[in-house]
Amino acid sequence: xxxxxxxxxxxxxxxxxxxxxxxxxxxxxxxxxxxxxxxxxxxxxxxxxxxxxxxxxxxxxxxxxxxxxxxxxxxxxxxxxxxxxxxxxxxxxxxxxxxxxxxxxxxxxxxxxxxxxxxxxxxxxxxxxxxxxxxxxxxxxxxxxxxxxxxxxxxxxxxxxxxxxxxxxxxxxxxxxxxxxxxxxxxxxxxxxxxxxxxxxxxxxxxxxxxxxxxxxxxxxxxxxxxxxxxxxxxxxxxxxxxxxxxxxxxxxxxxxxxxxxxxxxxxxxxxxxxxxxxxxxxxxxxxxxxxxxx
Amino acid sequence: xxxxxxxxxxxxxxxxxxxxxxxxxxxxxxxxxxxxxxxxxxxxxxxxxxxxxxxxxxxxxxxxxxxxxxxxxxxxxxxxxxxxxxxxxxxxxxxxxxxxxxxxxxxxxxxxxxxxxxxxxxxxxxxxxxxxxxxxxxxxxxxxxxxxxxxxxxxxxxxxxxxxxxxxxxxxxxxxxxxxxxxxxxxxxxxxxxxxxxxxxxxxxxxxxxxxxxxxxxxxxxxxxxxxxxxxxxxxxxxxxxxxxxxxxxxxxxxxxxxxxxxxxxxxxxxxxxxxxxxxxxxxxxxxxxxxxxxxxxxxxxxxxxxxxxxxxxxxxxxxxxxxxxxxxxxxxxxxxxxxxxxxxxxxxxxxxxxxxxxxxxxxxxxxxxxxxxxxxxxxxxxxxxx
Numbered sequence: 001x002x003x004x005x006x007x008x009x010x011x012x013x014x015x016x017x018x019x020x021x022x023x024x025x026x027x028x029x030x031x032x033x034x035x036x037x038x039x040x041x042x043x044x045x046x047x048x049x050x051x052x053x054x055x056x057x058x059x060x061x062x063x064x065x066x067x068x069x070x071x072x073x074x075x076x077x078x079x080x081x082x083x084x085x086x087x088x089x090x091x092x093x094x095x096x097x098x099x100x101x102x103x104x105x106x107x108x109x110x111x112x113x114x115x116x117x118x119x120x121x122x123x124x125x126x127x128x129x130x131x132x133x134x135x136x137x138x139x140x141x142x143x144x145x146x147x148x149x150x151x152x153x154x155x156x157x158x159x160x161x162x163x164x165x166x167x168x169x170x171x172x173x174x175x176x177x178x179x180x181x182x183x184x185x186x187x188x189x190x191x192x193x194x195x196x197x198x199x200x201x202x203x204x205x206x207x208x209x210x211x212x213x214x215x216x217x218x219x220x221x222x223x224x225x226x227x228x229x230x231x232x233x234x235x236x237x238x239x240x241x242x243x244x245x246x247x248x249x250x251x252x253x254x255x256x257x258x259x260x261x262x263x264x265x266x267x268x269x270x271x272x273x274x275x276x277x278x279x280x281x282x283x284x285x286x287x288x289x290x291x292x293x294x295x
Numbered sequence: 296x297x298x299x300x301x302x303x304x305x306x307x308x309x310x311x312x313x314x315x316x317x318x319x320x321x322x323x324x325x326x327x328x329x330x331x332x333x334x335x336x337x338x339x340x341x342x343x344x345x346x347x348x349x350x351x352x353x354x355x356x357x358x359x360x361x362x363x364x365x366x367x368x369x370x371x372x373x374x375x376x377x378x379x380x381x382x383x384x385x386x387x388x389x390x391x392x393x394x395x396x397x398x399x400x401x402x403x404x405x406x407x408x409x410x411x412x413x414x415x416x417x418x419x420x421x422x423x424x425x426x427x428x429x430x431x432x433x434x435x436x437x438x439x440x441x442x443x444x445x446x447x448x449x450x451x452x453x454x455x456x457x458x459x460x461x462x463x464x465x466x467x468x469x470x471x472x473x474x475x476x477x478x479x480x481x482x483x484x485x486x487x488x489x490x491x492x493x494x495x496x497x498x499x500x501x502x503x504x505x506x507x508x509x510x511x512x513x514x515x516x517x518x519x520x521x522x523x524x525x526x527x528x529x530x531x532x533x534x535x536x537x538x539x540x541x542x543x544x545x546x547x548x549x550x551x552x553x554x555x556x557x558x559x560x561x562x563x564x565x566x567x568x569x570x571x572x573x574x575x576x577x578x579x580x581x582x583x584x585x586x587x588x589x590x591x592x593x594x595x596x597x598x599x600x601x602x603x604x605x606x607x608x609x610x611x612x613x614x615x616x617x618x619x620x621x622x623x624x625x626x627x628x629x630x631x632x633x634x635x636x637x638x639x640x641x642x643x644x645x646x647x648x649x650x651x652x653x654x655x656x657x658x659x660x661x662x663x664x665x666x667x668x669x670x671x672x673x674x675x676x677x678x679x680x681x682x
Contacts, residue, residue, distance in 0.1 A: 035459050086645055094459050095377045096644050099600060102593055103640025110633040227470050227589070230463045265478020272471040276450055276464065283454035 002138050007260045008253060013145040015252025016152040020210055021229040022236070022244050023155055024203035028079075030238040031176050031196045034087055035098040039229070040222020041108035042078055042201045046071035046208020047217040048116060054123050061126030064209065071205035079201020083194055105222070112219040120216035129213060144213040151210055155203060156245055162199075163241070172196055176238075235275055237285025247286060251275075327525065330608075331518070338514040348503040355510040355578040357618040358517050362571035364599045364614035365517075365524050365607075366564030371596070372604030373528060374560040375540030376457070380465035381568045381595045383472045384440035386587030388569030390476075391439055392576045393489035394423060395432030400493050403427075408491075409484050420482045429496070433573075440569030441562050448561040452554040457543070466589055473588040488583025495577040509577045516574060517611070520567055525607050527563070536560055568595075597636065601643050603652025613650060 021043060028034050050067040057063040082104060090097045129147050132140040163169035174182040175192050183189045211221065232251060236243030251271060258267030282288075342354060363381050370376045397407040398419075410416050425431040447468065451461060476483045484490070498505040527533050538546050539553045546553050576582050585591070595614070602613020617639070625632040643650060 029459075033459070035463070086641065089645060093648070095375075095462060096648060098377070098379075098459065098462060099593075099596065099644045100641050103637040103644070106633055106637035106640065110630055110637070114630060223589070227463070227467050231467055234460050234463055263478055265474045268474045269471045272467055275467070276447065279456055279460075279464075280450060280454055283456050 003260075005137070005139055007256050009139070009141055009145070011253030011256030012249060013142075013149060013252070014255055015249035016145075016149045017207070017210065017214070017225075018228055018232050018252055019152045019245060019248035020148070020155060020207035021204065021225055022232040022248055023152075023159060023241070024200035024207070025226075025229050026233045026236065026238070026241065026244040027159075027196055027200035027203070029233050030240075031172065031200075032087070032091060032193055033094040033097075034091070035094060035101070035230070036079075036082075036087075036200075037098055037102040037226065038082060038105040038108060039101075039201070039204050040224075040226035041105045041112075042075040042204035042222075043208040043211065043225065044108070044112060044217070044219065044222045045075045045078055046205030047212050047221065048112065048208075049074050049205065050209045050212045051116075051121055051123050051217055061128060063123075064126055064129075064212075067209045068206060071209045072202040073205075075205025075208065076198040076202030079197045079204075080194055082201075083197040087197070088190065088193065109219045109222075116219075118219060120218035122216050123212045125213050148210045148213065151206065155206065156241065159199075159203075160241060168192075168195065231271075231275055235278055235285055237282075237287040240287045243285055243287040331522070334521075335518055338518070339511065342514075343507065343510070348506060351510050352506050352578060353619075353622060354615075355506075355513045356575065357615045358510075358513045359571045359575040359578060360595065360598065360618050361611040361614040362513075362517050362520055362574075363568045363595045364602070364610035365520050366567035367595060367599045368604055368607065368610035369524055369527065369536075369567075370560045370564040371599065372606070372610065373533065373540065374536045374557055376557060376561060377462040377596070378465045378561065378564065379462050379589070379596065380467075380469040380592050381564070382469050382587035382589070382592035383465075384444060384565040384568035385572035385575070385591075385595075386472060386476075386582065386584075387440040387443060387572065388436040389572030389576050389582035389587070390483075390489065391426065391432055391436040391569075392573035393492060393582045394426040395429060396492045396494060396576065397489055398423070398427045399429075399496070407489075409487070409489075410481065416481060423482065436573035437566045437569045440565040440572075444562045444565030445558065448558045449554070452557045452561075455554075466592070469587070469589050469592045473584045476584045484583070486584060488581060488586070489576075490581045490583070492576060492580045500577060500580060506578075509574070513574045513578060516570060520570070521607065521611065523563075527560075528607060532556070532559070594636075597640055599650075600648075601639060601650055603650030605649065606652040609650050609652035612652075 021039070024042075025036065025039050028036050028039075046067075049071040050064065053067045053070060054063040057066060082101070086100055086104070087097055090100060125144060129144045131143050133143060133146065134140050161169075163173060171182070171187050171192050172195070174185070174187055175189050175196075179189055182192075211217075211225075215221075228251070232244060232248045235251070236245075236247040254274060255267055255271055258270045261267075262270070338358075343351060346354060363385055367378065367381055370378050401407050406416065406419055410419075426435070447464075451464060456464065476488075477485050479485075493500055495505065495509065498508065500506065500509070527536075535546065535551060535556050536559075539551075539556045543553045546556070572582065572587075575586075594617075598614030598617040599610040600613070601617055602611065603609025621632060621636070624635065647653065649656070
């Protein structure tokens, strides 16, 4: 029983990381049909931001707190730049955005290699986040995992509130649901796109900060994560956050339990098969917006 | 007829300009045959004469990449299915071939060297055994990838999973396969892959003469695949495939099943990639997860995009050119090559989606005395054709 709950928690914490990464992707993919392969490099940018800040601010814990907003802005600014320079020319060709942003991600990786060197670097986690919490029943939970879970929870809550309540959120949702109608209703869709891209990429930056707590920071750290995050978005369905949230945790738990029962590699294949099987049942993902389009 | 309203994606501009009467089908066929003969002469006579053994074996490697590109040109350029997981099929073909060659090297009854090293196995795993027979292994290099493509494709296309969803799934397949191969180190060689392959059906691969033979086999296969692709593209099926790419719904309303049409192209492309992988093994002597993962799979696509995805020869020339540039540049300036590769992707896909082949088409149209408009404007128009 203890083992089971421990595995469950591992799954949930994998899910939390996936969720942090997938949130931003879901936003940009859902809004503009843009597949941003450079999202992984925005994560990397967030992680390196944390690293740089720790060189400057050495006081325990503070650098991490400062890093959260700074990484958000750094990654967000990179996203806006990408949107402005390339992606807005490609809205009619979503598949091509995938290739173009892959090219951008190659460039960013090499840039990171040239600036920070190819070997991985490491940040020191604040003391508060290094220990474990002992729960009743002999279960221990790592503090940093709890922190990431909380961070993911906050991100979801903030995003939900922003999308539901604020005028900006209403406009974003309008553009997601029907871009043309939103445009004729007087919403400046181009500006909304740019704002969405800022928020989505910024979330990648925050995910990057969180990842510094779990492992080393390196130029290729984004590539490995991005595919899983994309799968979350595909399976979750486009346009709504709840699909992303549910699927991120479901895949995390599936991955963890698969790993427990077999091996890491077999678990990955199992997850893939499960996803293809799931798409037989709901090809458009878990939740979809109802549209009149034939596609 | 007002029912066929303009589709936002395929506007009237997407219709290719009408064929000039002078270039009738027979003239087309003649030109294709002449081009084919020219290519054959280049591959079989000029290249072996001019290139050193080392360069020739490099060229053999590039031609294998070109075979994958022919398939991608069919599936992506013609069929609109961006497949980011061709490495999987390349790898299946490569591993099938390498397993057979490894077993042949080890001799009957013996086990490949690496298994004793990492696996500490007492006997050959069950799924390795059939590969001892060439009668099983050789067809398997093509049929195995085709079978995997068939299963995935029929599941995915029937449920109308397409576009970005399909691209991401195909990429995830590549990721899963690499992780599986690395994880099963004892039976697959792990990260190292299957290395140190010495013989090729009784011929010693260290001998330059035999390497030359492998090159000729590869060149011949590439030409055969090109002929097959051309035949498919020119056929009624080829038209249907383009129609599915441009408007799947309309094809469905006309009574065809788009899923089957796409499935055929995807399976054929997988078979081509498998064959390429199988021939890559004797040319290079190794197959490993690093050659078939996400990054190589996307690199297959780069060459196709650069050359011109919707044409027959564009993918081949693009693939060879990019592979060559990679070797030439990455050895001397490893960092620069990565920047260049990224830039190539960005510039070609964003600003020249028809690839370099579309430049030729533009120049020709200009020569035909078409209304003189700015190059950029025509580029922009040509972009619509391949969306």
